[in-house]
Amino acid sequence: MSLVEGFLSSSERLAAPGAARPVNRPLRIALFGFGTVGSSVARILAESSPEGLELTHVFNRGVARKRVDWTPASVVWSEDADAVLASDADVVVELVGGLDPVGAWVRRALENGKSVVTANKKLIAFHGVELERLAAARGGHLKYGAAVAGGIPVIPGLEQGLAGDRIERIEGILNGTCNFILSKMEAGAEYAEVLAEAQKRGYAEADPTEDVGGLDARAKLAILMRLALRVQVDPEEIVPRPITTITPVDFSYARDLGSTIRQVSRAERAEERLAATVGPMLVDQRSPMAWSRGTENMVIASGRYGGDVVFSGHGAGGHPTAVAVVSDLLALAHGSRRVEIPSQPARVGGEFELPHYIRFLVRDRPGIVAAITGALAREQINIRAILQKPGYPADALPFVVTVEPCKSSALRRALEPVRALDCMLVEPLDLQMLE
Numbered sequence: 001m002s003l004v005e006g007f008l009s010s011s012e013r014l015a016a017p018g019a020a021r022p023v024n025r026p027l028r029i030a031l032f033g034f035g036t037v038g039s040s041v042a043r044i045l046a047e048s049s050p051e052g053l054e055l056t057h058v059f060n061r062g063v064a065r066k067r068v069d070w071t072p073a074s075v076v077w078s079e080d081a082d083a084v085l086a087s088d089a090d091v092v093v094e095l096v097g098g099l100d101p102v103g104a105w106v107r108r109a110l111e112n113g114k115s116v117v118t119a120n121k122k123l124i125a126f127h128g129v130e131l132e133r134l135a136a137a138r139g140g141h142l143k144y145g146a147a148v149a150g151g152i153p154v155i156p157g158l159e160q161g162l163a164g165d166r167i168e169r170i171e172g173i174l175n176g177t178c179n180f181i182l183s184k185m186e187a188g189a190e191y192a193e194v195l196a197e198a199q200k201r202g203y204a205e206a207d208p209t210e211d212v213g214g215l216d217a218r219a220k221l222a223i224l225m226r227l228a229l230r231v232q233v234d235p236e237e238i239v240p241r242p243i244t245t246i247t248p249v250d251f252s253y254a255r256d257l258g259s260t261i262r263q264v265s266r267a268e269r270a271e272e273r274l275a276a277t278v279g280p281m282l283v284d285q286r287s288p289m290a291w292s293r294g295t296e297n298m299v300i301a302s303g304r305y306g307g308d309v310v311f312s313g314h315g316a317g318g319h320p321t322a323v324a325v326v327s328d329l330l331a332l333a334h335g336s337r338r339v340e341i342p343s344q345p346a347r348v349g350g351e352f353e354l355p356h357y358i359r360f361l362v363r364d365r366p367g368i369v370a371a372i373t374g375a376l377a378r379e380q381i382n383i384r385a386i387l388q389k390p391g392y393p394a395d396a397l398p399f400v401v402t403v404e405p406c407k408s409s410a411l412r413r414a415l416e417p418v419r420a421l422d423c424m425l426v427e428p429l430d431l432q433m434l435e
């Protein structure tokens with residue numbers, strides 16, 4: 001038995017990252033990435049000195065630009081990833097982002113028996129299962145509480161507080177940029193002007209496709225599905241729909257229907273069917289999702305035994321996200337073991353059975369409504385209401401049809417001949433209505 005092992009009982013050895021850390025020694029932390037979140041993590045560690053944590057290394061490219069005078073003098077600042085990975089740090093906190101070269105660094109850290117804490121949703125959505133296996137095999141831990149909904153403890157909530165339930169549906173607002181844009185449009189702004197404001201404030205990237213196209217949210221949804229629905233899905237099987245098709249007229253009709261519009265990420269298991277989707281949807285004004293404004297995030301987990309649990313708060317930003325990272329570090333330092341939630345590989349479809357809002361923009365002529373109602377009837381879809389606001393020109397007339405709950409596939413088939421009508425000025429917009 002080595003001297004170090006002599007400090008540890010077998011259960012402590014299981015819990016301690018790197019397996020060889022003496023219980024009385026603080027957890028040595030190597031921070032990879034000193035950007036928005038990384039510098040906030042360092043700030044919290046410097047200001048509130050959480051017990052059992054010690055920042056020992058900061059790695060970043062061009063590190064001279066990054067160096068600050070408020071971290072302990074003992075911290076090693078480096079732009080040599082290999083040297084930091086070979087150091088005596090117990091935990092690598094990965095806050096660089098992306099898949100390459102970060103994936104290789106994380107693998108190397110885990111192979112060396114270190115633990116890894118990350119906020120990187122892409123890495124976890126695409127490689128989380130494999131990395132968790134590697135961590136377990138080498139005696140380390142992989143924690144990613146900040147990877148979904150930033151500062152909101154959704155992941156620890158699912159791993160600990162809700163592990164005793166059987167979650168049947170998980171839905172929510174997982175992208176702060178889209179929520180900022182849509183809640184501003186709700187108040188009357190146009191898409192392009194709000195996007196420009198979001199970019200100016202640093203909420204949206206110069207290329208906003210990952211956010212507005214739903215790719216960011218689907219990676220997060222895939223992570224939540226693993227912990228909530230216990231399925232391992234390929235994020236690319238979740239078909240996202242962009243928010244760019246939403247216009248002010250949709251908010252006006254939504255208001256008349258007692259609703260508003262949000263980008264919602266949604267996954268459910270019904271009978272043997274597993275379905276997931278990300279896109280703009282109508283949400284009831286009384287739903288918690290309608291209350292969430294600006295860059296807030298919200299997640300609702302619906303359990304068979306416990307019913308609905310709502311998580312909400314700041315889904316992004318340096319400090320809120322850093323809180324989740326530091327909380328993961330404290331959990332490691334205090335040896336708390338996560339509940340192992342078993343999950344199985346699964347295929348995911350997009351079939352939901354919900355009411356829909358369908359908005360048409362047409363050059364008006366007789367027979368349009370008859371053609372639409374006929375197409376819906378052929379698929380056994382019942383119409384709930386037809387709404388047409390006054391004041392629009394006949395050569396660009398928006399109107400809305402809402403339908404009773406129907407299968408997504410049946411609606412798609414019904415709309416096929418409708419979208420080919422020569423009076424249609426744009427693709428009909430169909431949105432799920434959450435009630």
Ligand SMILES: NC(=O)c1ccc[n+]([C@@H]2O[C@H](COP(=O)([O-])OP(=O)(O)OC[C@H]3O[C@@H](n4cnc5c(N)ncnc54)[C@H](OP(=O)(O)O)[C@@H]3O)[C@@H](O)[C@H]2O)c1
Pocket residue numbers: 032033034035036037038059060061062094095096097098101119120121146147150315316317318321
């Ligand atoms: N920001 C948020 O609100 C938020 C919320 C939740 C999760 N996250 C996740 O947290 C992670 C970090 O996000 P962030 O907003 O802090 O990003 P960031 O501000 O861009 O910081 C990334 C840092 O990593 C450095 N870096 C990038 N590529 C590098 C490389 N190849 N080698 C060495 N250093 C490199 C950057 O240096 P340079 O200064 O030279 O570019 C920068 O300091 C991402 O995975 C992100 O998805 C962020």
